[in-house]
Amino acid sequence: MKYLKNIYIFAILFLFLFNLNAHALKKVPREKTLVVTPWSDTTGPLKNAKDWHIYQIGNKNQREIGHKTVFEALMYTNLNTGELVPWQATSFEYNDDFTSVTVNLRKGVEWSDGQPFTCKDVKFTIEMLRDNSDLNYSYIYSEWVKNVNCVSDLIVQINLTKPGPRWFHSNLALGHENHQVILPAHIWEGKDVKTFTNFDLQKGWPIGTGAYTLVSSNAQQYIFDRRDDWWGSKTGFMDDPAPERIILVSVGGDESMAQMIIANQVDSGHPLQPASFKSATKRNKNVRSWNRKGPVWGAADGCGYVLFMNLDKEPWNNRDVRLAINYAIDRKQLSTIGYENANYPVVLPYSSYMSGRWITGDIQNIIDKYDRDRTDHKLVAKHMKAAGYSKNGKGMWSKNGKTLKVPLRTPQWLAPLAPPMSVQLKKAGFDARPVLEPEASSAWVDDLALGKFETMFMVHCGSLGEPYETLKDLHSSFAPAAGEKCNSLIACSRYKNPVYDAIIDELEKMPGSLDNTRYTELVNQAVDIYLRDMPEIMLLEELHVVVYNEKYWKGWPGGEDPYAAPYPCWEAWNLIVHNIQPNN
Numbered sequence: 001m002k003y004l005k006n007i008y009i010f011a012i013l014f015l016f017l018f019n020l021n022a023h024a025l026k027k028v029p030r031e032k033t034l035v036v037t038p039w040s041d042t043t044g045p046l047k048n049a050k051d052w053h054i055y056q057i058g059n060k061n062q063r064e065i066g067h068k069t070v071f072e073a074l075m076y077t078n079l080n081t082g083e084l085v086p087w088q089a090t091s092f093e094y095n096d097d098f099t100s101v102t103v104n105l106r107k108g109v110e111w112s113d114g115q116p117f118t119c120k121d122v123k124f125t126i127e128m129l130r131d132n133s134d135l136n137y138s139y140i141y142s143e144w145v146k147n148v149n150c151v152s153d154l155i156v157q158i159n160l161t162k163p164g165p166r167w168f169h170s171n172l173a174l175g176h177e178n179h180q181v182i183l184p185a186h187i188w189e190g191k192d193v194k195t196f197t198n199f200d201l202q203k204g205w206p207i208g209t210g211a212y213t214l215v216s217s218n219a220q221q222y223i224f225d226r227r228d229d230w231w232g233s234k235t236g237f238m239d240d241p242a243p244e245r246i247i248l249v250s251v252g253g254d255e256s257m258a259q260m261i262i263a264n265q266v267d268s269g270h271p272l273q274p275a276s277f278k279s280a281t282k283r284n285k286n287v288r289s290w291n292r293k294g295p296v297w298g299a300a301d302g303c304g305y306v307l308f309m310n311l312d313k314e315p316w317n318n319r320d321v322r323l324a325i326n327y328a329i330d331r332k333q334l335s336t337i338g339y340e341n342a343n344y345p346v347v348l349p350y351s352s353y354m355s356g357r358w359i360t361g362d363i364q365n366i367i368d369k370y371d372r373d374r375t376d377h378k379l380v381a382k383h384m385k386a387a388g389y390s391k392n393g394k395g396m397w398s399k400n401g402k403t404l405k406v407p408l409r410t411p412q413w414l415a416p417l418a419p420p421m422s423v424q425l426k427k428a429g430f431d432a433r434p435v436l437e438p439e440a441s442s443a444w445v446d447d448l449a450l451g452k453f454e455t456m457f458m459v460h461c462g463s464l465g466e467p468y469e470t471l472k473d474l475h476s477s478f479a480p481a482a483g484e485k486c487n488s489l490i491a492c493s494r495y496k497n498p499v500y501d502a503i504i505d506e507l508e509k510m511p512g513s514l515d516n517t518r519y520t521e522l523v524n525q526a527v528d529i530y531l532r533d534m535p536e537i538m539l540l541e542e543l544h545v546v547v548y549n550e551k552y553w554k555g556w557p558g559g560e561d562p563y564a565a566p567y568p569c570w571e572a573w574n575l576i577v578h579n580i581q582p583n584n
Helices: 002-019 119-131 138-144 167-172 232-235 254-264 272-281 321-329 331-339 361-370 375-387 412-427 443-450 466-476 498-508 515-533 572-576
Strands: 034-035 075-078 081-086 090-096 100-103 144-152 155-160 212-217 222-227 245-249 299-309 397-399 403-412 431-436 454-459 537-544
Touching: 081 090, 090 412, 100 167, 119 138, 119 144, 138 144, 212 361, 254 272, 299 321, 299 412, 321 375, 321 412, 321 537, 331 412, 331 537, 361 515, 361 537, 403 412, 412 431, 412 454, 443 454, 454 466, 466 498, 466 515, 498 515
Parallel strands: 034 245, 403 431, 403 454
Antiparallel strands: 075 081, 090 100, 100 155, 144 155, 212 222, 222 245, 299 454, 299 537
């Protein structure tokens, strides 16, 4: 009865949200409306409803569905195949030393107010990010971009400060959540880019080139209506997307998402924990995920679950302590207890998008040599004693009369990791205790960036096509002085190793290829150092059970048709919007 009551409450809430401001909006039937929820770490009321400056640090609209409706990208990438999907741009080409990239823009692309999309917009956006250190991704552009020249309205020349053979693809074509989109120069010029909210529905703001326009925005829902003058259909590039309306509604977390998807109130969005997903499929035959058969239901995220240790602090800066904790962990058990075997152990920060190509031969030999995916209390004792610890009368590792505490700080979406690992560490003599962050709290984000933590569960992302993409995150350039912010949340362990830095510096200058002998040699050296020092402890591949409801819409991507990676926070979700069709 309680379960049915909750469904009823959510149904009433949904109807309220669906009809909110109905007097001011045209009526669109449910079967022509795509309803989605935010990504996994965005629960509760929607953030930044009246602020659509997507490059403000912390602005959630950079990750949510508005970034795939109002805005479009120069290019996308199907991460499953590595295939580029040209969109606002048709092609790009580097010069011989990879210090300049020429981008050809597509003819006929228009902003939603009818103004042409040109090189001026690209130049303005890239140089704005380069010149404003308090904007998101500015650190990338200030490091890499010398200037942008407009060869013509449709030809852009981006000049780099150093060779960047993967720079354009990584930032402007990749399709990950860190994908940067272009803003309309004619709207932004003359504005204070630190304070401009880019929000005024009466003026049509935010203005983008996408097939949808924002018509309502509040803490409970965003509503986007399909435009009848989208450049894509006008030029013959692509038909209009099928959904006439897209609504983003808030979600309370795993349980509320399960209830909403069971009741056919939403079509996709917040991923479910495996147990919730299996329960939902029993109650609603329309619910599916990436794989139709388990126990691995989800698709690779491009990240792995990791235990960060603050290497600026004792004892985490002691390699023996890190190794001891590693050998206390049973990764397979973490998967079994936390995720019902819906993912699998990893020791390198490689995703399955590329690990099959790269974990062979020499790399596999290095993995075998260090044998880090192993639970061994004898090795725990060996390394703790080498670090100067001994067990006290309670069987806990201590030094100078002080017990070593391992506070497993845990963001909400990583909650399944904490209970089993705390038990494992306690069995090995560590005083480990989960510290679960409050629902919707973002305090952990600032503390991680500023180094105000001891140990924390997080994700390490980036290994989508080649090892450099992730190995670079252990470069000391991501390790600022204590109290200063690190530039990337997936690179905040504060590891420093000049030998490792030199390897990464050389890798940066060359395209990643299995056919490049020097590249593979350097990767092998970096992997050897990584597994030797264990600057972080990789745990499991991050797989997300992103749910699709086929009640109203069909044509979702999946293992049988992997035309796009499925995550709502990723840029390529726009490809899904343009592919799904009514299920009638």
